[in-house]
Amino acid sequence: MKMKKLLLFLSCVLCVSADALHEDIHVIGCSYIHGGVMFGLDREELWYADFEKQMDVSPQPTFIQPIGFGAGAYEAAVSNLDTCRQNLHFTRESLKDYPAQRDAPSGVMIYTRNEVELTVKNTLICHVTGFYPAPVKVSWTKNGRITTEGSSINTPYPNKDGTFTQIARLKFIPQQGDVYSCTVEHLALTDPLTKTYNVETPETPETPETPKPSVGPAVFCAVAVIIGLLSAAGGIFFILKANKCI
Incomplete structure (x- = not known):
């Protein structure tokens, strides 16, 4: 059985599926001036009501099979907005001195x-x-x-x-x-x-860098010189030792 969390804030309803692979949400929010009704899935909008243009909007990507909300979805949103504002009025009447919390955009x-x-x-x-x-x-x-x-x-x-x-x-x-x-x-x-x-012209690809001389031969030569010096020093050591034994 799916567990549901319910958050009520001034008639803003948030429904979250807590034990499933996906999270769905239905928001009804309002003030005396603004209002919003929206359906979402996994933090992506599926549908919302545009009350200024008096129409519904489905900002779903073109590569998925569209999810419909049926005829009359916008009218239902208008009804939900009216109910939200009634609840807001009753809430403000009962909580006359509730603190006005305000957080600026972060x-x-x-x-x-x-x-x-x-x-x-x-x-x-x-x-x-x-x-x-x-x-x-x-x-x-x-x-x-x-x-x-x-x-x-x-x-x-x-x-x-x-x-x-x-x-x-x-x-x-x-x-x-x-x-x-x-x-x-x-x-x-x-x-x-x-x-x-x-608006700027996209940057052109950088010109490929001129290949730098490989350090491999130089390292190899340096190692060879060191080995040669060590070999020479070893030869002198054995010559001197042999002379002492004569």
């Missing part, structure tokens, strides 16, 4: 999904982790100007230490000299955190 990284080739479509990833509460706000710029086209952000993913991870993506076409940045805002930050990415 790590922000920006990198590309695939190896960069100029003029070939790619995706920039802004990986934010170690923050509490969720979510963070991520904005993108291209050459100093705010850009939103092709951008998306996933539902906050809970870490084992109680903090969250969130990943923002930006589809782009690399052009030599372009500069992109992702800026992260969070309740625990006094100033936003910004990471930049410069």
Whole structure:
């Protein structure tokens, strides 16, 4: 029988299979402004609801057989979000003075999904982790100007230490000299955190080094000289000894 761990945090439900080879998760999280519903497997997103665009998203890799969640999955997520906010309201009413814990992001990284080739479509990833509460706000710029086209952000993913991870993506076409940045805002930050990415031509392979002379013959010659000197010294020793005996 599978053992299940249940974590309830302001209507954020985390289900973990403790004795199986895989770990599955279902997150329902909310505030009065933001909300998220997500299904995941082995720390990878399978499905989440994008409430801003009013649609569901399945960021599953193309090389696996897609895992479906059935018709009406987005509508069910909207219903779960409403229930979450009702529970949040009742919780705040009963715990009027609960402490507001805030942890700033411990790590922000920006990198590309695939190896960069100029003029070939790619995706920039802004990986934010170690923050509490969720979510963070991520904005993108291209050459100093705010850009939103092709951008998306996933539902906050809970870490084992109680903090969250969130990943923002930006589809782009690399052009030599372009500069992109992702800026992260969070309740625990006094100033936003910004990471930049410069598009550069991939480095050309280095010219093979000129083969260096082998040290083998030199070592061999040195050893031969030493052996020769030792042999000469041995011969002189025996000659002198023989002379004494005469």
